Amino acid sequence: MGWPRNLVMVRHAESEGNVLTADERAEYDCATDRYRLTERGRKQAELTARFLYKRYPEGFAAYYTSYYVRSRETMEIMYPKAKIYEDPRLAEATRGIWHTMSAAQMEARFPEEVKRKEREGLYHYRPLGGENWPDIELRIHSFLGTLSRDYEGRDVLMVVHGHWLILLQRLIHHFSIEEAVRLYKQGHFHNASVTSYWVDRDTAGRQRFVCDLNNYAPWKEELKD
Numbered sequence: 001m002g003w004p005r006n007l008v009m010v011r012h013a014e015s016e017g018n019v020l021t022a023d024e025r026a027e028y029d030c031a032t033d034r035y036r037l038t039e040r041g042r043k044q045a046e047l048t049a050r051f052l053y054k055r056y057p058e059g060f061a062a063y064y065t066s067y068y069v070r071s072r073e074t075m076e077i078m079y080p081k082a083k084i085y086e087d088p089r090l091a092e093a094t095r096g097i098w099h100t101m102s103a104a105q106m107e108a109r110f111p112e113e114v115k116r117k118e119r120e121g122l123y124h125y126r127p128l129g130g131e132n133w134p135d136i137e138l139r140i141h142s143f144l145g146t147l148s149r150d151y152e153g154r155d156v157l158m159v160v161h162g163h164w165l166i167l168l169q170r171l172i173h174h175f176s177i178e179e180a181v182r183l184y185k186q187g188h189f190h191n192a193s194v195t196s197y198w199v200d201r202d203t204a205g206r207q208r209f210v211c212d213l214n215n216y217a218p219w220k221e222e223l224k225d
Contacts, residue, residue: 002152003199003207008056009158010048010078011165013192014041015070023102032099033068033091041070042077044192044219049078051194051218052157061154066090066161074192075159087146089139092161096130122184123177133180136167144171162189172197172209190217 015035017025025032037045063082065071068091075084097113098106107114110128117125126132147156160168166188170180189195194216197209 002148003209004061004147004151004156005153006056006155006196006198007147007158007209008052008060008156008194008196009160009165009168010052010074011162011189011191011193011195012037012041012068012070012074012159013045013048013077014038015191017070018191023104026098026100026102026105032095035068035070037070037073037077040223041074041191043223044217045074045077047219047222048192048194048217052078056155056157058155060157061151062156064090064156064158066092066159066164068092068161071159071161075157078159079157087143089143090158090160090164091139093133093136093163094130096127098127098130122181133167136164137171140164140168140171162187165189165195169195172211189215190220192219193217 015037016028016030017032017035018041019038020028059079059082062085063075063079064085064087065075067086067088071090072084072086075082097110101109113128117127123133126135163184166180166183169175170177194213195211196213197211199207200210201207
């Protein structure tokens with residue numbers, strides 16, 4: 001088994017959740033996996049598609065998304081004729097009760113959870129009904145195993161989520177927990193941005209991922225932030 005020739009990842013385009021604050025999302029009567037793309041997000045996806053068509057004119061061996069609506073909508077805009085595979089291992093982190101309560105509500109109803117989060121830190125803290133970051137890394141490890149088994153030497157496109165991408169890069173580049181937390185807090189990946197890796201071999205024949213695009217947003221020149 002070996003790695004895909006090119007592993008290309010697009011963070012989903014702008015969705016309803018991206019234009020709301022955390023407290024507004026808590027009050028929004030919609031499950032987080034059901035957020036749809038905004039009109040701006042749809043345009044972002046179209047512009048990113050143009051870039052991908054030029055860079056990968058032969059397309060891809062497989063097209064993967066999470067089961068989140070915003071992820072699938074992004075892929076459908078970019079590659080409307082592609083056979084899309086949904087995989088739950090590509091989903092964003094499940095934050096449990098933090099999805100449905102504002103910061104003030106959490107402080108009032110679950111002050112012990114607020115304190116536990118502060119004590120354990122973002123990486124280790126597992127909210128009630130949710131996942132911690134090592135849980136997501138286990139999902140990523142599992143999915144990478146599928147790619148290695150099924151797509152050696154082929155090109156794969158995935159529409160994923162920002163937090164997922166940060167933890168994938170933590171595994172590939174072996175950077176610290178502190179660096180992962182820093183990237184997460186600064187909102188590292190742009191919507192509809194492209195991050196891609198190709199596979200190289202050293203003199204001993206060992207494979208390694210080489211990053212050739214990182215957080216590149218093709219739509220930036222035409223759409224202003």
